[in-house]
Amino acid sequence: MTNEIIQFRNVTKQYDDDPAVLDNVSFEIERGKFYTLLGPSGCGKTTILRLIAGFTEASEGDIYFNGKKxxxxPANKRQVxxxxxxxxxxxxxxxxxxxxxxxxxxxMKNTEIxxxxxxxLSFVNLEGYETREIRDMSGxxxxxxxxARAIVNEPEVILLDEPLSALDLKLRTEMQYELRELQRRLGITFIFVTHDQEEALAMSDEIFVLNKGKIQQSGTPIDIYDEPINRFVADFIGESxxxxxxxxxxxxxxxxxxxxxxxxRGLNPDEPVEVVIRPEDLEITTLERGKLKVRVDSQLFRGVHYEISCYDIYGNEWLVHSTKRAAVGDEIGLYFDPEAIHVMRFGESEADFDRRLEAYTHGVVHEQ
Incomplete structure (x- = not known):
């Protein structure tokens, strides 16, 4: 048995003459991992869940489960x-x-039930709640x-469609830990849908970032955060x-x-690019030491850090997360390490990015 439990091959989903909800999407899901489908409303993430569950059919392409199309x-025959x-x-x-x-x-026999x-119920820490009415339960x-109702059927995959969205912030954070620990204990595949980037980063083994019916980038939370493929991913995942x-x-x-x-590396000389630096990678320093010289426009206290908005002489806004304070109107320097800079090619896809790095590794950087 291969390690891939689910495969999408060139899957498109379209309703009538509307634009495709999913546009020629291909990916693989490995067994035993926690996956998150992340993206804004209408990007296609819930459609992927419905296709896996069998609640809707693909317009084009094939879906495989354990190697079988x-x-x-039908939905009731799928191990999800x-x-x-x-x-x-x-x-x-x-x-x-x-x-x-x-x-x-x-x-099933009553004794087995x-x-x-x-x-x-033991798995989800609800022993002793058997006779409790649903209306008397908290969120x-x-x-x-x-x-518990999902895992009692011993599925190979559990699909979770924004199950934390109705909870308050404190409970939501607690349930993130509980869900992640539950998945590890069960050892089965979880596919989780959310539009909350922090939730995705905290819980996932791997993330698929979607926009307009296409997967923009996939990878570990660290990969997605530190090496965004394009402006959409860089802007959607965290602040940039x-x-x-x-x-x-x-x-x-x-x-x-x-x-x-x-x-x-691997880009052409004089090639136009987009440069990403995360707010937490900018250090407030003196004008002499700073690599950038900026003027402070506003400052907000966020509890663990100050969120400081600055502008350089070219009119670019720079967002800084720092434990240091800075007064509005001050001219300050911003310092950053070479590792803090991430360079993106305009409009580059994940496949283009992978090919560029592979070509560079083999000593052949192809002209685009």
Whole structure:
């Protein structure tokens, strides 16, 4: 058995004459990992979930589960379970009967149902809640019931469609930890849908960033954050300072009137680029030491840091996250290391980026 549990091959989903919700998407999901589909509303992430679950059919392309094409396999025959945004619990059934519902549909023996429901509730720390009414449960408890109902059927994949969105911030953070730990204990594949970047970064083994029906970039949270492929990813994942520049040569880039050492390579000399520096990678310093000279426009206290907005002489805004304060109107210097600079080619796709690095590694940088 291969390690890939789900494969999408050139999958398109389109309704009537509207633009494609998913546009020729291909990817693979490995078993036993926590995946997140991340992107703005309408980008196609929930459509991917529905295609995997069998709630909708692809217009073009093929979907494979454990190496077998499942385009025509009905939803109730697929080894997946879905946890919905509203949990879709039955209000007239207590906790035990909500979790047992799928097992009763399968006509499982009562003794076996008792064992499996007890095990599922234990996994989500709800032992002793069997007779509790759903209306008497908190939001976090209801979510755990929904997860218990999903895992009791022993699926190979659990699909989670923004299940934390209705929770308050504190409970949402707690449930992020619980979900991640639960996935590790179960050892099965979780595919989680969210538009919350911090949630995706905190929970995932791998992230797929989507926009307008296409996967813009996939990778680990660190890959996505530190090496964004294009402006959309850099802007959507965390906060970024993005300015236009020009590549001088490998390890040297020009922007805002200066030339700066960087760690990027494989681009052509004089090629127009976009330069990304994260706010936390900018250090407030003296004008003499600063690589950039800016004037402070505003400052907000965010608890663990100050969020400082500055402008350089070219009119570029620079956002700085720092434990140091700076008075509005002050001229200050900003210092950054070469590793803080990330250079992006205009409009580069993930495949283009991979090919560029591979070509450079083999000593052949192709002209674009």
């Amino acid at each position: 499942i385009n025509d396999v 379970n879905t946890v919905f945004q509203d949990y879709a619990l039955f209000p007239h059934l207590n906790v035990f009967e909500n979790v047992a519902f799928g097992l009763r549909i399968k006509k 008792q064992i499996k429901v007890k095990e599922a 976090g408890q209801r979510q755990r019931v929904a997860i 300072n993005i300015v236009e520049g020009s590549m001088i040569k490998d390890y040297l880039v020009e922007f805002v009137g200066g030339q700066f050492e960087c760690v990027d």
